[in-house]
Amino acid sequence: MKRARIAHEGRALWVEVVEDGEVLRLPDGGSVKAADAVWLPPVTPGATIFALGLNYADHNKELGFQSKEPPLVFLKGPNTLSGHNGTTLRPTDANQMHPECELVAVIGKPARSVSVVRALDHVSGYTIACDYAVREYLENYYRPNARVKNRDGATPLGPWVMDAADIADPQALALRTTVNGKTVQDGSTADMVMSVAGLISYLSATMTLMPGDLILTGTPQGVYYCEAGDRIVCEIEGIGRLSNRLVGDKAA
CATH class of the missing domain: 2.30.30 (SH3 type barrels.)
Known part of the structure; x- marks a missing residue:
């Protein structure tokens, strides 16, 4: 469903x-x-939003990093989210703004110190994020600052949540991003450094994950800089297609 x-x-x-x-x-x-x-955005108000950096081996190689665990984890505020078919502001000085297609796990029941083997039992469903990044604003790959990853409306989410029961294996899903119909990302969740189950186990060892919490699991390779007016579509196999359009400062 x-x-x-x-x-x-x-x-x-x-x-x-x-x-x-x-x-x-x-x-x-x-x-x-x-x-x-x-x-x-298909999110429960008050949910904690976890995001992952450098969690795909091919993307790490693209950026010149070696894959390793534990992953880079940071939090996002609720105002970063926007819905399907919405718009996202492209700042006038953001000449290196690019989309990042990400599988999102939605927590369905409390998880505290869960094992990898039992971790997926705590997932109620999956959705899609387009987590835009602006390379000019990046101070350090290991410290994604607020200007890069906490901009208002710069993380479209949706269009819906697919029940976990309908996703046989979250580590075997194709991801694709297109800009005006051109494919700029084409990857698979099989390339994750730490699996969805591994991330839930890792995060729940530190804090209790609660129903509605979101885990953005990282993005595959493919850095493509977008312009105002571009239509971006992030698609994940078995889940759906999330559409968003970039607008300039004057149009926002």
């Missing part, structure tokens, strides 16, 4: 996605066409 979060008649609602993503079924039994929906 797919679950999305939309704005409808002044309220934020969780809805069921049916008919191959064309229709959104409301809690009261009514429906809205997906094309007419105002999509919100």
Whole structure:
């Protein structure tokens, strides 16, 4: 099952996605066409958002780093998120702004010091993130500062959450990013340095993961700089396609 979060008649609602993503079924039994929906990030308010850097072997090689564990972990604020079919501001001085397609694990039940073997039992579903980075703002690969990874609306999320039961193996999913139809990222979750289960075990050894918490698991190789007006689509096999458009300062 797919679950999305939309704005409808002044309220934020969780809805069921049916008919191959064309229709959104409301809690009261009514429906809205997906094309007419105002999509919100499919996240529970108050959730902790974990993000990973340098967690794909091919991307690490691309950047000149050796893959290693433990991974680079940082947190993101709630204002960084935006919904499917939304827009993201491209600052005028961001000549090296590029999209990063990421598998996102959604925690479904509390996890504290869980083993790798049992870790996926704590996942309720998966979604997609497009975690934009601005290379000019990067001070240190091991310290992603707020200007790079905590910009308002610079992490589109969605379009929906796919139930974990519908994803047989989160380490065998193809990821792809296109810019105006051109493929700029083409990878697989099999290339993760630390698996989804490994990340949950690692993070839960430090703090309790709670229902609704999100883990952005990193991105494969493919650094492509985008311009205002570009349409970016991040796609993950078995989950869906997340669309976003970059706009310039004056258009935001």
